[in-house]
Amino acid sequence: MSQRVTSLSSRTSLIRTRAAVLAAGLGASVALGAGVAAAVDTTAASGAAGAVQAQAAAQAEAAKAQAAAQAEAAQTKAAKAVEAKKAAAAKAVQAKKAAKQAAAKKQASWVSPVKSYKLSASFAQNGGMWASKHSGQDYAVPTGTPVLATHGGTVVKAGGNGAGDGPAYGNAVVIKHGNKTYSQYAHLSSVNVKVGQIVKTGQKIALSGNTGNSSGPHLHFEIRTTPNYGSAVDPAKFLRVNGVNL
Secondary structure, eight states, rough: OOOHHHHHHHHHHHHHHHHHHHHHHHHHHHHHHHHHHHHHHHHHHHHHHHHHHHHHHHHHHHHHHHHHHHHHHHHHHEEEEEEEHHHHHHHHHHHHHHHHHHHHHHHHOOOOSSSSSSOOTTTTOOOOOSSSSSSSEEEOOOTTTTEOSOOOOOEEEEEEEGGGOOGOOOHHHHHHHTHHHHEEEEEEEEOOOOOOOOEEOOEEEEBBBSSSSSSBBBEEEEEEEESTTOOOHHHHHHHHTTTTOO
């Protein structure tokens, strides 16, 4: 009887021991699974955080590159604006220089018939010295003053009796300049050119005097549209338009 009790007790202890071992193993497995799960969650969270940081860094680099590109574009635009301003200024200087040269050339193409003078009777002025209104511009100068061709051309009239225009002009010269423009010089003391001769602008063609219908030494100067008397225009206005200051 006692042996059976002992055997039963031993079996019962063995079963309890096994149950305890099984429970302990099951607990360890559960604990191990929970640890693995926690480790997986930590790794996932770490990976997500890294991805966010990488994306933020990439966006920051992109923004930095965009800002640099915009700054470079602004600098390029500013540089082009400066160059355009310089080019416009240079162009304005060149235009001004060209205009000045053109004015100088225009002025040099026509000159005053005498260098030192005092203006006296003007164009279309009334007076008893003329049968009608005055046909030219008078320059009061001493006898013997050099008379210059106001523009280059060909001598078409030269000599006494007004070179064919009548004794009132005294000794005279008429030069053809082209474009239906002629210049006439009268009351000369001497004539230094002849018909057919080509003269240059500013060339001496005669000496002033007091010949013909004259009340004192002076040069009578006309601008005509033909070589003959009666076609004169205002010579002072003509010379001013062509750059000669009187």
